[in-house]
Amino acid sequence: MKKLDWYLIRKFLGTFVYSLILIILVVIVFDVSEKINDFIEKNPSLHAIIFDYYVNFIPFFVNMFSALFTFIAVIYFTSRLAANSEFIAMLSAGISFKRLLIPYLICAFLIGLVNVYLSNVTIPKVNRPRIEFQEKYIWNQFYNRDRNIHIQQDSATFIYVENFDILGNTGYRFTSQTIDPEDGLLQKISAESARYDSAENIWVLTNYHVRTLDSVGETIEHGFEKRIELALSSADFGRRKEEVSMMTYRELQEFIERERLRGSGRLKEYQYDAMVRFSHPFAALVLTLLAVAISSRKNRGGTGFHLAMGLMIAFTFIFFLQVSRVFATFGSFPVWLAAWFPIIVFGLFALILLRLAPR
Numbered sequence: 001m002k003k004l005d006w007y008l009i010r011k012f013l014g015t016f017v018y019s020l021i022l023i024i025l026v027v028i029v030f031d032v033s034e035k036i037n038d039f040i041e042k043n044p045s046l047h048a049i050i051f052d053y054y055v056n057f058i059p060f061f062v063n064m065f066s067a068l069f070t071f072i073a074v075i076y077f078t079s080r081l082a083a084n085s086e087f088i089a090m091l092s093a094g095i096s097f098k099r100l101l102i103p104y105l106i107c108a109f110l111i112g113l114v115n116v117y118l119s120n121v122t123i124p125k126v127n128r129p130r131i132e133f134q135e136k137y138i139w140n141q142f143y144n145r146d147r148n149i150h151i152q153q154d155s156a157t158f159i160y161v162e163n164f165d166i167l168g169n170t171g172y173r174f175t176s177q178t179i180d181p182e183d184g185l186l187q188k189i190s191a192e193s194a195r196y197d198s199a200e201n202i203w204v205l206t207n208y209h210v211r212t213l214d215s216v217g218e219t220i221e222h223g224f225e226k227r228i229e230l231a232l233s234s235a236d237f238g239r240r241k242e243e244v245s246m247m248t249y250r251e252l253q254e255f256i257e258r259e260r261l262r263g264s265g266r267l268k269e270y271q272y273d274a275m276v277r278f279s280h281p282f283a284a285l286v287l288t289l290l291a292v293a294i295s296s297r298k299n300r301g302g303t304g305f306h307l308a309m310g311l312m313i314a315f316t317f318i319f320f321l322q323v324s325r326v327f328a329t330f331g332s333f334p335v336w337l338a339a340w341f342p343i344i345v346f347g348l349f350a351l352i353l354l355r356l357a358p359r
Contacts, residue, residue, distance in 0.1 A: 004090065008103040011081075016073040016111070023069065024058060031057075035138060042137045052133045056126035063118040067283035068314050070111055074104065074291035075310035087296050097354075101292065108288035112281035119277040120249040127246045152261055153231055156180060161194065164237040169196040171237060174205065176230070187212045189228070196234040202227050244273050268335055272328045275339035286347045287317070293353035317346060 031054075039049060062069075081087050090100060149171075151159040157178050161171035174194035178187040191205035205228060210221040235243075247255060256270050290313065295306040320342035328338030 004095070005103045005106075008100070009107055011077045012074065012104065012107040015077040016070060016107075019073050019076070020062060020066075020069050023065075024061060027061060028054060028057075038138050044133070044137045048133060048137075052129045056130035059118060059126050060123055060130065063115060063123050066111060066115050067280065067287055068317075070108060070284045071287035071291050071314055071317075072307070072310060074288050075295045075306050078292055079295040079306040082296055097296075101289070104288050104292055105285065108285045111284045115281040115284065116278065119281070124246050124248045124251070131243075131246060149237055151232065151236060154261065156186075159230070159232065161237065164234075166234065166237075169198065169234040170194065185213060191226075197227075198234070201229070201233075203230050203232075244270060249274065249277060266329075269329045271335045272325060272339055275336055279339040279343055282343050283317070283346075286343055286350055287314075289354060290346060290350040293350060293356070317342060320345065 078087075087100075091097065149161050149164060153159055153176075157176065160173075160175040160177075162173035164171040171194045172192070174189075174191040176187075176189040177185060180186050188211045189205070190209045192207035193205070195204045195206070196202075197204055205226040206224065208221075208223060208226045210219075210226070212219040212221070244252065244255070252270070252274050256267070256274060259267050259270060291310060294309055294313070324333070324338040324341045327333035328335045333341075
């Protein structure tokens with residue numbers, strides 16, 4: 001690689017890391033000021049605040065906004081190069097604009113690879129202690145407000161509860177039906193309540209009624225209390241959306257398969273979360289090209305004009321991400337297309353601007 005490549009790479013990564021550290025410090029200061037009352041009221045240890053929360057908060061924050069940090073960093077240092085006529089000097093020396101893009105693409109590709117690794121390996125690990133800290137010291141108690149919950153345990157067993165109390169691990173108006181595709185209903189279990197015993201991994205039914213049908217005939221059993229095993233836990237009846245972020249990609253895929261079998265109403269949301277773990281890293285590449293196209297032209301507004309335009313585009317990109325998530329989760333938009341839609345739109349926009357960039 002030539003000295004010019006290393007020069008641009010140092011500028012790129014140096015500005016990226018510097019802006020990252022600066023914004024993280026600012027965010028931590030504001031976060032501490034916002035949560036200071038919770039820390040005083042619930043009195044977590046200083047070790048827990050620093051190492052369980054903030055140390056694990058940093059990689060989560062970096063991973064979430066790395067593409068936008070990349071975009072702002074490229075806007076800033078490329079605009080400075082253009083303002084100092086360095087871009088003009090490079091082009092005048094006979095270096096093509098496409099050749100100048102190579103060090104930019106190398107840096108964006110490296111940032112994207114790191115983002116993929118963080119999203120699928122590191123972040124799920126650091127999210128667990130961070131979220132457990134938030135549940136204990138910051139968030140309110142989680143209540144499941146869903147009613148008429150249906151879960152397909154396997155291909156033949158269907159579970160229903162009218163409502164489920166997460167704190168008490170108890171479901172009310174419990175029904176379990178085992179149905180064979182050929183023979184029809186094989187067994188139906190009804191109970192006034194079903195409480196999950198996490199110590200023994202069993203369910204305790206209260207005021208139960210069991211109806212079993214076989215080749216011999218029909219058997220009916222009822223009583224006050226019955227202990228049964230189900231391939232379910234209390235978490236299957238209500239979980240925070242943040243729990244998905246604690247799963248590695250393999251764990252998430254296995255979880256999605258279980259939710260598909262159970263007929264979960266949030267299946268699209270989980271599929272979208274899995275898809276964006278690989279689509280969003282490409283945002284660093286697309287936004288880098290877009291930033292170079294915007295800021296490589298020298299103008300009277302200088303760096304301030306480029307940064308203002310960059311922030312406007314950044315907020316537009318975030319808006320597209322939110323809209324695509326809503327379309328994937330609640331609309332008929334295909335999940336894969338919703339995950340890639342902002343990348344495709346801004347990628348086409350970047351190609352158009354690159355054709356108009358100085359040569």
